[in-house]
Amino acid sequence: MKSSSPAPLSIGQLAQRAGVAASALRFYESEGLIAGSRSAGGHRQYPRHVLRRVAFIRAAQVVGLSLPQIKAALATLPEGRTPTKADWARLSASWAPVLDERIAALQRLRDRLTGCIGCGCLSLKACALYNPNDAVGESGAGPRLLDRPDAS
DSSP: OSSSSOOOOOOHHHHHHSSSSSHHHHHHHTTTOOOEEEEEEEEEOOTTHHHHHHHHHHHHTTTTHHHHHHEEEEEEEEOOOOOOOOHHHHHHTTTTHHHHHHHHHHHHHEEEEEOOSSSSOSSSSTHHHSSGGGGGGGGGOOGGGGGGGOOO
């Protein structure tokens, strides 16, 4: 008699199919991003729908979402069934504002790269205009001006 559900994937099989290291899968599981079970022999095994979750996690990481953001997004998916195309579409639509802001930040960086990158270094003549007396340096380290859409 044939089983109605496909056999679960071992951690090695899932890693190979998903194109990630087994250590990444163990990490995702420890963070609550994916869930598996143990075989009678104590080996990790995963339902096949976890492949889609791992693909989502990787895509979300590529666009710059943090693990807490990814976990919150995955928490909106239905329990006990494989998410549908509509579920994934709804979830990925929530990325639009994040992507729009990331694109805007990259465009600001591109446009300012030959001038001031907001580091407060005073190493360029233009810094005397954008950051007189290294005033930005008083608020901490790093290129903080890049986070400001109005900074020139």
